[in-house]
Amino acid sequence: MSVPVRFFSLFLRLDVVGAHYPGGLGQFKADFPHGVIEEGLIRFVSMSGGDLEEDFRQIEAKGFDAGRYATIADMMGGALKCGEGIVLENTKMDAVIPCWAARAA
Numbered sequence: 436m437s438v439p440v441r442f443f444s445l446f447l448r449l450d451v452v453g454a455h456y457p458g459g460l461g462q463f464k465a466d467f468p469h470g471v472i473e474e475g476l477i478r479f480v481s482m483s484g485g486d487l488e489e490d491f492r493q494i495e496a497k498g499f500d501a502g503r504y505a506t507i508a509d510m511m512g513g514a515l516k517c518g519e520g521i522v523l524e525n526t527k528m529d530a531v532i533p534c535w536a537a538r539a540a
Contacts, residue, residue, distance in 0.1 A: 440508045443486075444487075452477060467494070506523065522539075524537075
């Protein structure tokens with residue numbers, strides 16, 4: 436299953452966060468309660484790229500390699516940054532307005 440890209444979205448794999456985030460998944464959820472868990476991914480959504488960039492920086496500041504593992508996408512344009520183990524797909528190739536979704540690889 437895949438998770439739709441909404442506005443600007445940042446995706447992380449749930450299993451990677453559990454294995455590599457300092458303190459594990461429980462600590463990540465305590466540090467970032469606005470991250471939503473769906474289909475094996477954690478998704479952050481913002482209408483502002485700047486707000487999403489701040490989430491990215493805060494995740495990195497906690498010691499997690501977001502530069503390696505995070506995927507960032509725009510709902511209209513698709514991938515802005517591709518992280519390891521996450522695939523972005525255009526689910527409506529023939530539509531005037533594309534519809535992007537992410538899934539764990």
